[in-house]
Amino acid sequence: MAPEPNRTRTKAPRTRRGRPSKVEQERRGDIREILLSAAHDAMIAKDSIDVSIHEIADRAGQSPAVVQYHFGGKEGLLHALLKRGTDRAVTQLADLAQMEMSADRKLRYHIRGLIKAYYEAPYVNMLMRHLSEGVPAEEGEAVFREFARPLADFYEVVIAQGVSEGTFRPISPPLFYMMLVGASDYIFARRRMLPALFAIPDMTDTLRQQYAEFLAEIVLTGIRP
Missing domain, CATH: 1.10.357.10 (Tetracycline Repressor, domain 2)
Structure with a gap:
């Protein structure tokens, strides 16, 4: 029985840990500003601070989970x-x-x-x-x-x-x-x-x-x- 050929295993890419890259930090910063501007615009439009995370996220073109990720919630x-x-x-x-x-x-x-x-x-x-x-x-x-x-x-x-x-x-x-x-x-x-x-x-x-x-x-x- 012939020996099996050598197989080269491809290592899975390592998950990046630790401090985010500069590009990632800039991207996150942009999203934070987009969300803050969306909250500002929503409050101006309603003449009230009684706006939901869903309203803010929808106005920003994001999901409510993004608000949670960047700010820990509405507060x-x-x-x-x-x-x-x-x-x-x-x-x-x-x-x-x-x-x-x-x-x-x-x-x-x-x-x-x-x-x-x-x-x-x-x-x-x-x-x-x-x-x-x-x-x-x-x-x-x-x-x-x-x-x-x-x-x-x-x-x-x-x-x-x-x-x-x-x-x-x-x-x-x-x-x-x-x-x-x-x-x-x-x-x-x-x-x-x-x-x-x-x-x-x-x-x-x-x-x-x-x-x-x-x-x-x-x-x-x-x-x-």
Whole structure:
């Protein structure tokens, strides 16, 4: 009986483990941004943060499992969306606080930027409340420290500067925070009331700019000596 010919075994390709390649990381990053943009668009369209993973995934052209994979679920996605919307604002606040300009000008620039931020993402405060409610107290506090504390700190610094320059009278930074954030949030969070109350069809960019200038003038006039 003739011996069997030698057979060369083909080794199965090894499964890549460890840190993903640069290409894989970039691909994952792109999908994360697509999902975040889809969540943003869904919330704008519904005028609510009450959107499902299925709605977000469908708008992004992905499966719900992809949301789970990249964010660990809807809460992780919402937290990432809030972070995306506030990271740039926090950086700008830090830069503005260090600029060589009067407190009056800093606050005016800030109010314009704040109104623009709420115009572009009117769901920010709703997301913050959602992520801080129904969780252990320390987790809720962590949300406010991460996303709201930088704004409160900025007001404390700029008000103190204005008082030292003689352009602002002494006022309470916490009360100022609640007043200004409330005035910035409400008009966009309740923009659907505009047609019924004022016959304004929609919140346009022109109206946004007009409101920013109006609010800045009212605020600055109110805190001057």
